[in-house]
Amino acid sequence: MLDYILIQAANGLVIGVMFALIATGLTIIFSILKIVNFAHGEIYMMGGYFGYYVITLLGVPPFPAVLVAMAITFLFSIGLERGLLTPLYSPRIERKADYGILITFGLSVFLRNIAIILFGPFPLRPPSFIEGSLAVFGGLMISYDRLVAAGGGLLLLVALIWFLNRTVWGQALNAVSQSRESASIVGINSERMYMLAFGVGGALAGGAGALIAPIYSLSPSMGLVPDTQAFVIVILGGLGSVSGTIIAALLLGISQNLFIALLPDPSRGPSYANAFGLFIMMLVLLFRPTGIFGRHAVAMD
Amino acid sequence: MMNGTPPLIEAIGLAKHFGGIFAVDHLDFEVHAGELVGLIGPNGSGKTTTINLLTGHLRIDGGGVRVRGQPVAGLPASGFAGLGVGRTFQITQLFSRMSVLENMLVPGLARPHAHKTHVTREARRHLEFLGLAALESLAAKNLSGGQQKLLELGRALMLNPALLFLDEPFAGVNPYLRDEIIRFVQTLHEEGRTFVIVDHDLDAIQRLVHRLVVMSRGKKIADGPLASVRENQDVIKAYSGT
Numbered sequence: 331m332l333d334y335i336l337i338q339a340a341n342g343l344v345i346g347v348m349f350a351l352i353a354t355g356l357t358i359i360f361s362i363l364k365i366v367n368f369a370h371g372e373i374y375m376m377g378g379y380f381g382y383y384v385i386t387l388l389g390v391p392p393f394p395a396v397l398v399a400m401a402i403t404f405l406f407s408i409g410l411e412r413g414l415l416t417p418l419y420s421p422r423i424e425r426k427a428d429y430g431i432l433i434t435f436g437l438s439v440f441l442r443n444i445a446i447i448l449f450g451p452f453p454l455r456p457p458s459f460i461e462g463s464l465a466v467f468g469g470l471m472i473s474y475d476r477l478v479a480a481g482g483g484l485l486l487l488v489a490l491i492w493f494l495n496r497t498v499w500g501q502a503l504n505a506v507s508q509s510r511e512s513a514s515i516v517g518i519n520s521e522r523m524y525m526l527a528f529g530v531g532g533a534l535a536g537g538a539g540a541l542i543a544p545i546y547s548l549s550p551s552m553g554l555v556p557d558t559q560a561f562v563i564v565i566l567g568g569l570g571s572v573s574g575t576i577i578a579a580l581l582l583g584i585s586q587n588l589f590i591a592l593l594p595d596p597s598r599g600p601s602y603a604n605a606f607g608l609f610i611m612m613l614v615l616l617f618r619p620t621g622i623f624g625r626h627a628v629a630m631d
Numbered sequence: 632m633m634n635g636t637p638p639l640i641e642a643i644g645l646a647k648h649f650g651g652i653f654a655v656d657h658l659d660f661e662v663h664a665g666e667l668v669g670l671i672g673p674n675g676s677g678k679t680t681t682i683n684l685l686t687g688h689l690r691i692d693g694g695g696v697r698v699r700g701q702p703v704a705g706l707p708a709s710g711f712a713g714l715g716v717g718r719t720f721q722i723t724q725l726f727s728r729m730s731v732l733e734n735m736l737v738p739g740l741a742r743p744h745a746h747k748t749h750v751t752r753e754a755r756r757h758l759e760f761l762g763l764a765a766l767e768s769l770a771a772k773n774l775s776g777g778q779q780k781l782l783e784l785g786r787a788l789m790l791n792p793a794l795l796f797l798d799e800p801f802a803g804v805n806p807y808l809r810d811e812i813i814r815f816v817q818t819l820h821e822e823g824r825t826f827v828i829v830d831h832d833l834d835a836i837q838r839l840v841h842r843l844v845v846m847s848r849g850k851k852i853a854d855g856p857l858a859s860v861r862e863n864q865d866v867i868k869a870y871s872g873t
Contacts, residue, residue: 421690498740505737508726515686515724516738517712517790 337470338591339584344476344545346583347483350576351538352556353563354490355531361507361570362527365418365430369410370535370560371553372441377403377536378543378552379449382456392459392544396482399540400533407532408525410437415528419521438553445550453547479541486537487576490530494572503527507570555604562611566621574623582607637700639664639794639825640685640716646693647680654680656849657694662794662827667820669836670829672846673869678829679721681846682796686718687711712738717792721799721829723779727772731763731782734771738789750789757785761815777808784815794825801832813839845869 352374359367367373381399384390390398414433423429460474494500505513506523514520539552546552563582567574589606590599614622638661647655655677662668672678683689685696687708696703698714706714726734732754739750758764761781766774771782780800787795797816801809813835820826830836836843843860845853847869853860860866 498745501737502741504729505726505741508728509724511688511708511720512724512726512786513737514688514708515712515718516786517709517741518737519707519709521707 333470335588335591337466337472338587340466340472341476342584342587343580344480344483344583345587346580347480347487348538348542349556349559349563349583350487350579351483351534351541353560353567353575353579354487354572355534356560357564357567357570357572357575358503358527358534359531360564362503363415363418363430363524365415365427365434366561367528367531368431368434368557369438369441370434370531371555371557372438372445373403373407373410373532373553374535374539374556375445375548375550375553376406376441376539377532378539378548379445379454380406380536381540381543382454382548385456392457395456396537396540400537403536403539404529404533406536408529410532411525411528415524416521419524438557442550442553449548449550451550453549455547456543458544473545475544479545482541483538486534490534491572493530499526558604559607562607565611566614568621568623571621571623574621578622582610585610636664637697638662639666639699641697641700642681642685642694643697644694645681645684645691645696647677647684647689648692653849655684658846658849658851660844660851660854662825664793664825665823666825666842667816667840668827669840669843670827670846671831671833671836671843675848676846676869677849678846679798680849682718682798682827682829686716686796712790712792715790715793716796717787717790717794718796719780719783719787719798719800721802723776723783725771725779725782725786728770730768730770731758731774732767734782734786735789738786742790754785754789757788760818761785762811777804780804780812781808781815784812788819792824794827795819797826797828797830799830800828801830801835809835 352370356367356370359365359370377399380402381395384395384398385392414437417423418426418429458475459478463471463473464477466472494503502513502518503523503526505516505518506520510520513523559582563578564575566582567578586603586606590603593599593602641661642658645655645658645660646653658681660681670678670681680689684691687706687710691704698716703710703714726737729737735754735757736750739745739754740747755764755767758767761784763778763781763785766778771779774782784797784800800812804812809832816826816828816839828836828840837857840857842855843853843857844851845860845863845866852865852869853863
């Protein structure tokens with residue numbers, strides 16, 4: 331029984347890292363552009379498909395394909411930001427939050443449906459990063475693909491934290507997130523930072539999609555569940571906080587998998603996983619309305 | 632001032648309307664290098680809007696702005712910073728969760744080819760000048776209102792601006808700090824920086840500036856040396872509301 335719980339916790343950690351990649355992107359976009367990107371799950375889905383086609387059509391090996399998929403998602407996201415979100419920055423639109431919700435919600439429906447047309451409704455699975463599984467905990471197995479996804483995801487998160495805290499670009503993003511007016515008077519072009527934030531957020535989601543594709547397969551609707559989870563995580567982590575988001579993602583990933591594992595009928599577990607996350611969110615919001623980590627304990631608020 | 636040298640900044644027929652009301656009504660206004668100008672007027676006369684238009688914070692509805700003779704229509708606020716035009720805000724706008732020193736470093740590091748050691752040394756020199764050196768590791772949000780105003784001035788200095796717009800630097804500061812700010816502005820002016828100061832504190836303004844521009848209902852109603860503006864009947868009328 332203990333082995334089983336341990337392996338579920340390990341699986342939860344893998345999922346948690348993927349959640350963290352998706353949710354940090356969402357939180358960066360929120361803190362810079364001040365909009366909730368409802369199409370974030372679909373950008374994650376597109377990243378997965380980009381990775382798939384880079385491997386199957388261009389013959390790129392699976393590992394570099396993740397980076398190529400991220401680069402394509404980065405450019406794709408910037409294209410979306412330039413095409414759809416620039417009206418947000420002009421004084422012509424007064425209700426910016428409403429505009430942001432409507433346009434990204436519409437975009438998510440559009441991308442999901444265009445994916446059905448372009449990629450087909452059936453699940454696609456790219457080749458494994460590494461075939462096989464590692465035997466751990468007395469006979470229980472964990473696939474190499476899961477280990478690659480977790481390792482790759484952690485590397486990306488470390489790179490992100492370095493980028494935000496140690497580079498001029500990261501500091502400029504931090505400055506814009508705290509005060510757009512101040513950032514502009516000290517010479518930071520806010521519009522360029524909006525592009526960068528949307529691009530980086532998209533690339534992280536795209537990376538998650540490409541890393542997870544060999545484990546769960548790709549489908550046009552694959553973004554729906556992680557998207558809901560990402561919203562839960564972003565709120566738990568304290569809106570706009572990157573480190574809070576990462577910790578909340580890992581906690582949610584692990585606790586959700588343990589919840590599934592400990593349910594009397596584990597086969598029903600996955601159906602309740604989403605509800606479990608939302609239940610945790612309700613509890614946290616009741617007792618700590620600013621999220622677990624509030625808004626003050628972070629580098630990149 | 633000098634013939635042949637274009638003004639540092641120039642507004643030509645500058646206009647901005649909100650709904651049907653002209654906040655700035657075809658304003659002509661120029662500032663030459665080395666000047667220390669006071670811009671005054673009753674509430675709602677368009678002073679802050681003028682600053683916002685002259686620093687790229689608002690879109691111009693009519694007329695134009697030139698910096699050193701070059702038209703700068705459509706330039707974003709960040710572009711003005713690059714041209715050496717700095718500003719402070721009526722309500723201070725700091726990076727509140729950053730430390731005092733970090734607030735100073737952001738404009739320095741945003742400059743091309745910035746070197747961190749050099750920028751940090753420069754920031755500390757300015758903090759020393761403004762009397763904020765002991766507070767450098769404190770979060771900006773924990774400073775008093777007056778200290779925040781000083782920090783905002785210091786942050787603007789990090790751009791090494793030729794021209795600084797100060798929007799109500801004396802509002803809500805105690806008399807001691809008010810004298811300090813006057814002294815800082817005087818020193819910086821002697822070092823060669825040009826200032827435009829908007830404030831309601833006429834006493835402080837009179838101690839500082841050489842030239843006074845008065846606005847009322849979006850229009851310029853007086854512009855000249857202190858003494859002549861003080862006796863201008865239009866100005867007295869605008870202030871007494873008759």
